[in-house]
Amino acid sequence: MSEFYPIVTVEPEWVLEGEDMGSKEKFWYRETGDTRNCLFKYPRRYTGEHWAEKIAAEVAACLDILHARVELAEFQNVHGSATESFARRGRVLIHGNEILGIMMSDYNPEMKFHQSAHTLGNILAALDNAFTNREDAMRTKQLLAQYLVLDAVIGNTDRHHENWGLLLRKLEGNKWDGFFAPSFDHASSLGRELRDEKRDRLMAEDRVGRYAEKGHGGIYWSVDERRGPSPFELVRRASHAHPDLFQSALAKLDRLDEGSLRRIIDRVPSDWMSPSARKFAMALMCYNLEQLRKLDP
Ligand SMILES: Nc1ncnc2c1ncn2[C@@H]1O[C@H](COP(=O)(O)OP(=O)(O)O)[C@@H](O)[C@H]1O
Numbered sequence: 001m002s003e004f005y006p007i008v009t010v011e012p013e014w015v016l017e018g019e020d021m022g023s024k025e026k027f028w029y030r031e032t033g034d035t036r037n038c039l040f041k042y043p044r045r046y047t048g049e050h051w052a053e054k055i056a057a058e059v060a061a062c063l064d065i066l067h068a069r070v071e072l073a074e075f076q077n078v079h080g081s082a083t084e085s086f087a088r089r090g091r092v093l094i095h096g097n098e099i100l101g102i103m104m105s106d107y108n109p110e111m112k113f114h115q116s117a118h119t120l121g122n123i124l125a126a127l128d129n130a131f132t133n134r135e136d137a138m139r140t141k142q143l144l145a146q147y148l149v150l151d152a153v154i155g156n157t158d159r160h161h162e163n164w165g166l167l168l169r170k171l172e173g174n175k176w177d178g179f180f181a182p183s184f185d186h187a188s189s190l191g192r193e194l195r196d197e198k199r200d201r202l203m204a205e206d207r208v209g210r211y212a213e214k215g216h217g218g219i220y221w222s223v224d225e226r227r228g229p230s231p232f233e234l235v236r237r238a239s240h241a242h243p244d245l246f247q248s249a250l251a252k253l254d255r256l257d258e259g260s261l262r263r264i265i266d267r268v269p270s271d272w273m274s275p276s277a278r279k280f281a282m283a284l285m286c287y288n289l290e291q292l293r294k295l296d297p
């Protein structure tokens with residue numbers, strides 16, 4: 001096995017179409033002779049959104065949490081990431097905002113920011129209603145708990161209502177068969193927006209923990225909050241309120257330690273991520289992991 005992650009070089013003739021959802025520039029492509037579509041995502045300028053996507057997917061794999069597969073990728077000499085589509089074999093992705101819009105008469109699925117009705121309570125209720133079988137609903141809610149634990153480890157502040165969903169397939173007789181889509185879009189994590197000087201200062205002043213605790217996430221705790229709690233604070237509150245969902249999710253943390261995190265980061269090629277960015281991503285995940293281990297649902 002090579003020391004560094006492989007880099008996919010996307011050829012112009014593979015390009016299929018743009019993707020309108022989400023905020024970043026990106027397009028779908030399919031490698032000649034392949035049956036799978038992939039989403040090439042450009043990182044926003046001066047950010048590490050591409051390596052954040054890759055590291056997050058590798059952390060999810062290490063935690064055994066269902067996730068979209070990601071590779072580092074290049075298109076016309078520009079660095080980015082490539083996410084393999086999980087919408088296959090006639091399945092379509094129905095996003096959280098569409099699900100909540102169907103389940104709640106006063107939910108505005110079009111809202112891009114400050115959708116405070118996107119609470120954990122409303123999401124859990126909507127998932128309960130979406131499944132006729134109680135076991136399927138429970139399994140789905142437990143998967144959501146796992147995604148939230150992943151978000152807390154990597155500091156993903158972007159779990160808004162278009163960044164989770166159900167994968168549905170139409171059956172005969174107007175029935176639908178569906179399951180929770182693998183976790184996707186982890187670009188807003190691991191301090192990817194920081195400049196190296198800021199990273200160095202935060203680490204020198206021992207402020208990585210403060211940084212982790214102050215980021216606001218995309219899921220609210222209550223509708224009257226102005227902003228969502230940090231991904232870590234959400235898990236702190238949710239694991240007390242819903243131990244049946246979070247116990248098994250938190251138990252997955254036993255699969256991660258400093259050594260495995262370091263190996264995941266070290267496999268990013270040296271010209272893709274600065275030494276400061278590596279040190280900071282490592283410090284952030286170690287802090288989050290240590291705090292999460294203290295939770296006792
Ligand atoms: N692995 C995937 N399989 C299928 N659809 C996906 C996958 N990843 C992303 N998408 C679709 O593409 C949209 C944009 O991708 P996303 O990673 O969320 O980009 P952005 O960072 O711009 O929000 C998503 O909202 C979803 O509809």
Ligand SMILES: [Mg+2]
Nearest residue numbers: 022162163185
């Ligand atoms: Mg998105």
